Amino acid sequence: MSLTPVIVIALDGVPFSLLRYYFERGKMSCIKQLADRGAFKEIVSVQPPLSAPAWASFLTGVAPHEHGILSFTERDARSLNWYTPNAAHLRQPTLLQKLSDKGRRVFSMNIPVTYPPVEINGISICGFLGPDLERGVYPTSEISFLKNKAYRIDSDVNLAKTDMAAFLEDLHVVLDRRVDTARYYALRERWDLFMVHIMETDRLHHFTFESFHRGDPDMLHFYDALYGKIDRFVGWMIDHHPPDSRFVLLSDHGFTVLKREIYLNHWLWQQGYLRFTHPSPANLHHIHPDSRAYSLYPGRIFINLRGREKNGRVTLEAYDSLRRELTERLLALRDPIDGAPVIKRVLRGEDVYAPHIPAKAHNPHYVSYPDLLALPYNGYDLKGVLWYRELSAKTVYTGMHSFDDAFLISNDKSLAERSTSITDVGREVAALFA
Numbered sequence: 001m002s003l004t005p006v007i008v009i010a011l012d013g014v015p016f017s018l019l020r021y022y023f024e025r026g027k028m029s030c031i032k033q034l035a036d037r038g039a040f041k042e043i044v045s046v047q048p049p050l051s052a053p054a055w056a057s058f059l060t061g062v063a064p065h066e067h068g069i070l071s072f073t074e075r076d077a078r079s080l081n082w083y084t085p086n087a088a089h090l091r092q093p094t095l096l097q098k099l100s101d102k103g104r105r106v107f108s109m110n111i112p113v114t115y116p117p118v119e120i121n122g123i124s125i126c127g128f129l130g131p132d133l134e135r136g137v138y139p140t141s142e143i144s145f146l147k148n149k150a151y152r153i154d155s156d157v158n159l160a161k162t163d164m165a166a167f168l169e170d171l172h173v174v175l176d177r178r179v180d181t182a183r184y185y186a187l188r189e190r191w192d193l194f195m196v197h198i199m200e201t202d203r204l205h206h207f208t209f210e211s212f213h214r215g216d217p218d219m220l221h222f223y224d225a226l227y228g229k230i231d232r233f234v235g236w237m238i239d240h241h242p243p244d245s246r247f248v249l250l251s252d253h254g255f256t257v258l259k260r261e262i263y264l265n266h267w268l269w270q271q272g273y274l275r276f277t278h279p280s281p282a283n284l285h286h287i288h289p290d291s292r293a294y295s296l297y298p299g300r301i302f303i304n305l306r307g308r309e310k311n312g313r314v315t316l317e318a319y320d321s322l323r324r325e326l327t328e329r330l331l332a333l334r335d336p337i338d339g340a341p342v343i344k345r346v347l348r349g350e351d352v353y354a355p356h357i358p359a360k361a362h363n364p365h366y367v368s369y370p371d372l373l374a375l376p377y378n379g380y381d382l383k384g385v386l387w388y389r390e391l392s393a394k395t396v397y398t399g400m401h402s403f404d405d406a407f408l409i410s411n412d413k414s415l416a417e418r419s420t421s422i423t424d425v426g427r428e429v430a431a432l433f434a
């Protein structure tokens, strides 16, 4: 049983390889010291590597098919309406709930999938996908303090599309306020579990990863400044906690340079699998009933199965041969600009989301997960927009998530040894309080 504090610092989308790059250059010395005293290793995310299912796996210690958050956009097959899954959809208790039940004091700031907040023995401040502080904080008595601190859940990513300098400045503003507020709460009382999540790293990488990798001097300088600030925060946390405190630093996925976006619904339309009832299709209601498949982000393909989908037309008899045909064609999909292969693997939904169900018992009529999951080569982002005029595009985004190259640093060597994925880390943090 852990009696010493456990401190989790979650750095969204920070690659193992990026930290190693900094360590080799003698930078990030506070985080490096922690790594030197314990372990620094590469871990993997969940499939597909999205922040919502990955942090939900951290919070619950189980895989997405067990906790129920598979992505950040889902569709209801009967109505074809979209919705954003949140903590209310979790089928397993979180670390916050489990520790609260044991009478432990917990603090959670900005961890994704903590909205809507639940009653816990401590404080929970929601992360991205939470609408605002009024609805995202437990207990509500903390809201006025957070507002006085001008605390913000997230940076303004829309700025990145219009004014990059203002966006970069905004990242610092949001990070400063987050760090400032976290320090206040860290000192306010002695917590058994203190967790803070930093989103600014992921936001930065999405819009700048290419220029950073190209060695653009301004961008290298910006990364140094932002990462340096995070390192000093970690150093402060180490200095202000008992020496036997356990520290767990981790990311939810890696990052890689985005070569090109691929619009899978355009491809399905091109190949004759998807038709629309509307000249500029904007939602799933604009899918023609004759369609045989459609896609949601990232690389998730749903068969328009009769009896399951609102306007389903594909019969159960045709289901598996259609999946095989789509798989073969997807693997043959080439980058329209340079001819490179785009799709590395295509997995059947049941292999990803229902590995415990024997193949014979699998019934596609009753599943909510995708029928196929296409996994791209690094560099290709499989977009889920219903309609885009081209198969591929280069946009303002220059970085994308990767399944591998996430990191774990902990001064608890045995916790690190038992963890190879973000899911494992969540399970092991909970086990410290078992």
Ligand SMILES: [Zn+2]
Residues within 6 Å of the ligand: 013, 051, 202, 203, 206, 401
């Ligand atoms: Zn991201």
